[in-house]
Amino acid sequence: MVRPREFDEEQALDAAMRLFWEKGYEATSLSDLTSRMGIQRPSIYSAFGDKKELFESALRKYTKMHASQIRNKLQHNESVKEAFRSLFTGLVNDEYNQSPNKGCFCINTMVELAPHDEKFEILTREHQMYLSAIFQEALERAIHSGELTTNMNPKALAQTLVVSLIGLTVLLKSRPNRSFVDHSIETILTLLK
Template identity: 40%
Template sequence: MPRVKKFNEEETLNKAMCLFWRNGFHATSMQDLVNYLGINRASIYDTYGGKKELFDSAFAHYRTVNRKQLQAFLESQESVKEGFRRLFQQGISEAACDAERKGCFVINVTTELVPNDEEMLMVIQENKAFMTGVFEDFLKKGVNSGEISADKNIKNIASLLHTFLNGLKIISKTDSNEEELLASVDTVLTLLG
């Protein structure tokens, strides 16, 4: 008779995501996962296949949740310029409130794993393409409404805003001066005209 799982898979995935996000892949041992998740090693192997597979699932879960949140946030914004400002401001505020200073899970994974992991490089590149695509669509909304000049190179600006957001998340881990960071945001947003 098959064993019945005595844990909630989504809750376990969320917890694993938090542990990997805080510690990184290499610094998280299988024993750390057993202790933190409160499930035995056999259950982790049976359900996820192992540490790497659990990490991949947790990282995919993080990206899925963040993509949905980003799209919902931008869709709720009336003004494109103000929407980007709020997005960046939210990132700064989240970093300031994070006592663990975890930063962005995607950036952390990039710096830890990409130099030696071709598969993860492809995941990160796909994530960048998705993000810049969302930014480009949002910028087009501003062009269509007349808020942004039609002569702007929307594709390049979307890429720049993605790069800026990632840089802002890194700097926010060590710099808690929200006013100064917001001044940088306002400077970048002058590119929108």
């Protein structure tokens, strides 16, 4: 190497991630990307490949970040029930306080690209499976500790919570009444007994 990069790759990728997250794949142009990433077009291609490859890198960065956030929220809480409650209500608060509503990058990609691109079908599926596994671990901990006394399969319960989280995240994009989502969350949480 003779001349060092003038930009920070991680920082540029982070900017791309936020843009794709906000606008999706098709609606984001290379011009949008160059201006938000603060670098020129050939720099993008040399550092990240073409638009699809950059998108994939951005999504991978997101899923790592997202999974770690969820893990933290589930671990840094005495009560597993309370952890799930604050996970759901936190999501609702976040989404109501931002405009436009970005939702979850992985879910957005599941809708936009997964049906037409197997790579993203797999990538998004694996993330949901991973979230489900994290949820399951937390539920099993709670059962073990006696906090949860359920006769339900923790795996099935975890899967249901993933489905509910997806449903809430998507529904929030239409900005329904708070009561709609609040009541839904309360009802879903009755499964944790």
